[in-house]
Amino acid sequence: MKSIARSFLALGIIACLAAPAWAQRLDGIAAIVNDDAILQSDVEEQLALLMQRAQTPPDSAELDTLRHQILEQLIDDRLIFAEAKRQGLTVSDAEIEKQVVAAIADAKERMGSEQAFREQLKRENTTEEKLREKYRSDLKKQAVGQRLMAKQFPEHKIPQAEAETFFKANIARFPKVPPEARLSVIQIPISADSATEAKGRAAVLAARKRVTGGEKFAKVAAEVSDDPNSARAGGDLGFFAMGSMEPTIEDAAFSMKLNQLSEPIRTPYGWHIIEVLERDTLKTRGGRDSLTREGKPLLEAHVRHILIKVNITDGDAERARALATRVRGEAAKGTNFGTLVRRYSRYSGQQTEEGDIGFVSMGNLQPSIRSGIDSLEVGQISEVLSNQIGFNVFKVTDRKPERPYTLEEIRDELPAAVAQVQLKDRYDAWIKTLREKAHVEYR
Numbered sequence: 001m002k003s004i005a006r007s008f009l010a011l012g013i014i015a016c017l018a019a020p021a022w023a024q025r026l027d028g029i030a031a032i033v034n035d036d037a038i039l040q041s042d043v044e045e046q047l048a049l050l051m052q053r054a055q056t057p058p059d060s061a062e063l064d065t066l067r068h069q070i071l072e073q074l075i076d077d078r079l080i081f082a083e084a085k086r087q088g089l090t091v092s093d094a095e096i097e098k099q100v101v102a103a104i105a106d107a108k109e110r111m112g113s114e115q116a117f118r119e120q121l122k123r124e125n126t127t128e129e130k131l132r133e134k135y136r137s138d139l140k141k142q143a144v145g146q147r148l149m150a151k152q153f154p155e156h157k158i159p160q161a162e163a164e165t166f167f168k169a170n171i172a173r174f175p176k177v178p179p180e181a182r183l184s185v186i187q188i189p190i191s192a193d194s195a196t197e198a199k200g201r202a203a204v205l206a207a208r209k210r211v212t213g214g215e216k217f218a219k220v221a222a223e224v225s226d227d228p229n230s231a232r233a234g235g236d237l238g239f240f241a242m243g244s245m246e247p248t249i250e251d252a253a254f255s256m257k258l259n260q261l262s263e264p265i266r267t268p269y270g271w272h273i274i275e276v277l278e279r280d281t282l283k284t285r286g287g288r289d290s291l292t293r294e295g296k297p298l299l300e301a302h303v304r305h306i307l308i309k310v311n312i313t314d315g316d317a318e319r320a321r322a323l324a325t326r327v328r329g330e331a332a333k334g335t336n337f338g339t340l341v342r343r344y345s346r347y348s349g350q351q352t353e354e355g356d357i358g359f360v361s362m363g364n365l366q367p368s369i370r371s372g373i374d375s376l377e378v379g380q381i382s383e384v385l386s387n388q389i390g391f392n393v394f395k396v397t398d399r400k401p402e403r404p405y406t407l408e409e410i411r412d413e414l415p416a417a418v419a420q421v422q423l424k425d426r427y428d429a430w431i432k433t434l435r436e437k438a439h440v441e442y443r
Helices: 004-009 040-053 060-086 093-111 114-123 128-152 160-169 194-212 217-224 247-253 314-332 337-344 367-373 414-437
Strands: 029-033 036-039 180-189 236-241 265-267 270-281 299-309 356-361 390-400 440-442
Touching: 029 040, 029 060, 036 040, 036 060, 040 060, 060 128, 060 414, 093 114, 093 128, 093 217, 114 217, 160 414, 180 314, 180 337, 194 217, 194 270, 194 299, 217 299, 247 265, 247 270, 247 299, 314 337, 314 390, 356 390, 367 390
Parallel strands: none
Antiparallel strands: 029 036, 029 440, 180 356, 180 390, 236 299, 265 270, 270 299
């Protein structure tokens, strides 16, 4: 039952504890829990962290939902901490200070250098002492809350047979396989002019030369990478599985030798250089290899990168949109879709000559794309739909409806999944009693 705040504390990145300047200016009260105020800036800070990690920006309705969920979790956190104090649960100052020292050291390492760390503090209008104090406060609440949770909800392992029985009797309580659509796509990326392209490639080659010349990758990434989230972590993208990353980056990540620097890689976002640190097989909770639908082990790679963005002008975007609109018009009039794919599409992922990219989970599509595909019948052509890469025209060639998971599909994960469902039931009932005894006032 980790809260949003606690899950981010573990990252040890400055931005995870220092609210952005715009959030600090928000001084309204979102809620009162007994005598403790939760500020609007507390909510916005956590929302900003989620936004930093989101692959696609949520729409306004989703933002409102996220704000509500964050506020409810912050209320629960305050209630848990208050209950822990009431029960006399504590952690030693020495234990917390040890964690603070480790967190600060980790932040400096992720930034690449002491100087980069200092510069980031300055950009976020804070000091190391203020950062340490915030670490102390949040880590203490985290540790005391975890101590209470461990006492209140001791770990309970569910036997396989019991888990299967529970699943069969409560299938509706488990997530479903999202609906899928088989899609063909014509993708028109927004591309810059040749001079801008050349400038971006020269910049990434200069960054590569610094690394091959002996400078630390993390230092160069922190100084020049245009991906702010990974730059704070020395370019680290963490682990990702096959099928979850931009295709050209993914192809390199799963084919390069470890600890070697790539040549420049062009993606719709700009020019990259990457280094693959580790590769492994993604494991299930049961410790077995995760498998693809073809029964092959699902791999994951640990990668870091440096990105040099290629600036796109409004004129570049208008030119791409106009082409996509014309191509969509041809498709709607009955021109063979495969012919248009071969003539115009610059899709960088795997697809057939007819543009077929196979079945795609609707749950994995960004909202703007999904809304443009949801209402289409098999055989219909979408309007021009935009994403971060450019403009897309889709054809739906087949559909699979949402369905429950079969027992065979989730058998290995079932004991842990059932334990989580039952834990949530107990947690929700317990939190309800804490709320009934407390004064919670929304503002």
